[in-house]
Amino acid sequence: MLQIVIQGRGGQGAQTAGNLxxxxxxxxxxxxxxxxxYGGARRGxxxxxxxxxxxxxxxxxxxxxxxxxxxxxxxxxxxxxxLEIARPDTLIVVNSSRTPEQYAEQMPGYRVIPVDxxxxxxxxxLGRIVNSALLGAFARAIEAPxxxxxxxxxxxxxxxxxxxxxxxxxxxxxxxxxQLQRVAA
Numbered sequence: 713m714l715q716i717v718i719q720g721r722g723g724q725g726a727q728t729a730g731n732l733x734x735x736x737x738x739x740x741x742x743x744x745x746x747x748x749x750y751g752g753a754r755r756g757x758x759x760x761x762x763x764x765x766x767x768x769x770x771x772x773x774x775x776x777x778x779x780x781x782x783x784x785x786x787x788x789x790x791x792x793x794x795l796e797i798a799r800p801d802t803l804i805v806v807n808s809s810r811t812p813e814q815y816a817e818q819m820p821g822y823r824v825i826p827v828d829x830x831x832x833x834x835x836x837x838l839g840r841i842v843n844s845a846l847l848g849a850f851a852r853a854i855e856a857p858x859x860x861x862x863x864x865x866x867x868x869x870x871x872x873x874x875x876x877x878x879x880x881x882x883x884x885x886x887x888x889x890x891q892l893q894r895v896a897a
Contacts, residue, residue: 718761720785725843730761736857736865745770836880844877848884
């Protein structure tokens, strides 16, 4: 079973990203469980989206206590409770312009891959809305769901700027591909 936590701040699109990711996994024929925690339920407060994915029915009905992967929309949230659910092998993808080396120095013992989602989003006319770019990068990092399935789900559910969101998702995916090749080299 794959257990994913998406952490962001109200208004950043973390909940939407969680719903899109769950939809894409379901479209691939996987079993999916998705739920959220809204904290103060206002703009700027921490919000979390939790996703479990498996090939068999998911009967577990509790919070995710040990994440396999974390997608963090705001680097200032990489602390406390969020890091408590990360094991040494947990993949953490974070929206940040910092380098992997800076994270390795700041957070030894964690697997952190930063993605400059804001730059990607701005190149596609989305401003500070980073969820599509981050979803593409995250999907490549965890090797699921397939990019075509993810962009199809995004295209069906993007309320505005459909083509721009798909392009940002694809660029995020390609950007992560390059990062993973660097790590492997």
